[in-house]
Amino acid sequence: MISTASATRIATWLQEATQAIIFTGAGMSTESGIPDFRSPDGIWSKFRTVYYDEFMANADARQEYWRQKSISHSEFAQAVPNAGHQVIARWQHEQTIRAVITQNIDGLHQLAGNQDPLELHGTARQILCQDCGARYAAEPLVAEFLRTDVVPSCAACTDGRLKHATISFGQSLAGDVLERAVSWCQEADLLLAIGSSLVVSPAADLPALTKQQGGRLVIINRDPTPLDGLADEVVHESIGETLLAIAASHARKIFSALRPR
Numbered sequence: 001m002i003s004t005a006s007a008t009r010i011a012t013w014l015q016e017a018t019q020a021i022i023f024t025g026a027g028m029s030t031e032s033g034i035p036d037f038r039s040p041d042g043i044w045s046k047f048r049t050v051y052y053d054e055f056m057a058n059a060d061a062r063q064e065y066w067r068q069k070s071i072s073h074s075e076f077a078q079a080v081p082n083a084g085h086q087v088i089a090r091w092q093h094e095q096t097i098r099a100v101i102t103q104n105i106d107g108l109h110q111l112a113g114n115q116d117p118l119e120l121h122g123t124a125r126q127i128l129c130q131d132c133g134a135r136y137a138a139e140p141l142v143a144e145f146l147r148t149d150v151v152p153s154c155a156a157c158t159d160g161r162l163k164h165a166t167i168s169f170g171q172s173l174a175g176d177v178l179e180r181a182v183s184w185c186q187e188a189d190l191l192l193a194i195g196s197s198l199v200v201s202p203a204a205d206l207p208a209l210t211k212q213q214g215g216r217l218v219i220i221n222r223d224p225t226p227l228d229g230l231a232d233e234v235v236h237e238s239i240g241e242t243l244l245a246i247a248a249s250h251a252r253k254i255f256s257a258l259r260p261r
């Protein structure tokens with residue numbers, strides 16, 4: 001459990017900040033029952049990695065990709081936002097924070113009510129045609145694949161290659177998304193990095209930008225991260241409980257600031 005002193009300190013910084021950014025990783029969603037796909041016992045360790053170039057070049061690779069993604073799809077299709085997602089959505093609604101940047105592809109921030117989180121690795125809730133750019137809801141196409149075992153093709157351009165709208169292994173992050181993330185992190189006076197192991201570049205370099213520009217950095221993650229030494233506050237506890245404690249402390253501050261003297 002986060003100490004009262006620590007929760008109060010972070011709540012004070014939140015109250016002072018005008019450009020606070022929330023940066024989330026896989027740990028944010030594990031409390032919704034979504035496994036960390038990239039962890040050593042995660043789903044990808046059991047599968048052959050299909051790299052982006054291979055997906056584009058080879059129909060067998062596309063078949064293998066769809067087989068794997070259809071299995072992992074069921075892991076998050078039923079998941080619902082947890083207490084931590086709800087706190088973050090409320091902070092955005094109240095303009096306590098400026099925006100959310102996430103490494104997650106599960107769409108749970110949106111389901112909690114966050115508008116337009118910046119999704120560094122894209123979203124698994126949509127399918128994107130790699131040839132014409134048409135987008136489709138993932139659910140019906142995954143269901144079709146599970147029923148027929150045939151890789152779906154694009155209705156808009158007839159045989160376009162359809163892939164989840166996520167960043168695959170060997171594929172670069174979208175330039176405009178990364179640019180926006182960099183400027184938000186540079187402009188932030190407070191960055192809360194939540195549930196990210198902060199090891200996968202370039203996403204892992206973003207929180208350091210806030211420190212370089214003189215902002216404060218808070219890290220909330222179950223395990224230590226390479227940036228812990230740089231942070232103003234580090235919490236190695238459950239994310240949901242920690243955010244609820246900070247939110248309670250923050251709400252008390254707002255309330256006492258409003259109370260007539």
Ligand SMILES: [Zn+2]
Pocket residue numbers: 129130131132133134154155156157158160161
């Ligand atoms: Zn197409």
